[in-house]
Amino acid sequence: MLDIRFEKTTAPKQIPGKEDPLTFGTIFTDHMFIMNYETGKGWHDARVVPYQPIVLQPSAMVFHYGQEMFEGLKAYKTAEGKTLLFRPDKNIERANRTNERICIPTIPEEDFLQAIKAVVKADEAWIPEKEGTSLYIRPFIIATDPFLGVRPSDTYMFIIILSPVGAYYPEGLNPVKIWIEDEYVRAVKGGIGEAKTGGNYVASLKSQVKAHDAGYSQVLWLDGVERKYIEEVGAMNIFFKINGTVVTPMLNGSILPGVTRDSVIALCKEWGIPVEEKRISIDDIFEAAHNGTLEEVWGTGTAAVISPVGHLRWGEHVMQVQDGGIGPVSQKLYDTVTGIQTGKVEDTLGWTVEV
Known part of the structure; x- marks a missing residue:
């Protein structure tokens, strides 16, 4: 002590x-x-x-x-x-x-x-x-x-x-626009991508400035080897709801293991929503957006908690997520996590600690 x-x-x-x-x-x-x-x-x-x-x-x-x-x-x-x-x-x-x-x-x-x-x-x-x-x-x-x-x-x-x-993003809980980066690399397996250290964040600034200049809130990173697998968004982990199943990139040594990420996975499982942690390619997301099965996208992190994504830009392709509004799972997750944090929702999982 x-x-x-x-x-x-x-x-x-x-x-x-x-x-x-x-x-x-x-x-x-x-x-x-x-x-x-x-x-x-x-x-x-x-x-x-x-x-x-x-x-x-x-x-x-x-x-x-x-x-x-x-x-x-x-x-x-x-x-x-x-x-x-x-x-x-x-x-x-x-x-x-x-x-x-x-x-x-x-x-x-x-x-x-x-x-x-x-x-x-x-x-x-x-x-x-x-x-x-x-x-x-x-x-x-x-x-x-x-x-x-x-x-x-x-x-x-x-x-x-x-x-x-207050809110991390000026948009608050309104869906944000995400730029998919295919030129620069944030981290690779064996490096420091899964560590919370400044080098990861300074590596993201060039792309973040580029995205902001184009009117986008954050950058979605692809893997540093094949440049096709989804990793994370700026300072957040990323989730997609595709045809009823929630999917998120598996932890692979270059992705930060987020606390909110872990909480979202636990809640989805508790609610009976199918959840998969796996490699997800940008082609998979593009196809889901094209055929109408991309139902929701959101980022998770301590600062923003849940940040719904309204549309994604990948090169010349712009993918709108459904009607561009917040989805029901995103909203329920936000209400539940913030409710537990503030004592408005019963903490049945033992996640809160009193000071």
Whole structure:
């Protein structure tokens, strides 16, 4: 168990009002969690301190070799005033898998959860309660050795910051437009595609800018070898409902194992909806769209939860999904997941953890 010291801010910020806009990832709370690592000493000096700049040497290894990991989860306020986390154990497991892949020391799961609870508790008043809002939690670890050489760092900082947020996409639950990328590659099996590290996301920016310039919200990636198999969408996993069956790309070493993805698969199975995790080619999707069996498409992720897709562009082909609106399964998944997260729907699966 961590011995966490607390340093309360002497200059509290103005907490946004109920009607104030909460543009995703732009507002930060009063406090942050920090813990340090040193080879031979391990993780130490756990503390909750006022939100502040980080002082690092220009030669800190994170700037030069990208040894860093990050996670994302949310806290919610129920009508009864409880603060709930949604499946934090899955985020912590994934964080430590990322740590192992990029040679960062792992953090004991109970310590990781204690750290999240401590900083959320400190800034509990910042959790927004308006429909569709939440407190986004961003844990991350950075390599801090002042050294210009390629090797794992001997020192690290583990930090958790908090941000009250609204919808990730301006469209909210309205279907988004997706650009299918067939020129650039995000990741390949054996690389770091299944790790939550910045290198995966910076690799996506070129295509994302291209898509945005063409009026599309996100990029759907194809595999990096044959350039024909569906992988994931930007920061989300992707699902298709084809002729009554929900299908999603199987985890293959280059796809991030999403927590919301896992939750959607579990719920569909519980509801008796056929679910398949398999390789899906873009030709399969094009054929389903052409013959009318492509019934729904949606992305899943912590930030957006469920993001319905209204149409897909693949080269010169534009595929509209049914009438371009949200489908019944997408809507039910969104209502159920957000309902569990906020305590409005009974959590029969034991997914929530009270702070």
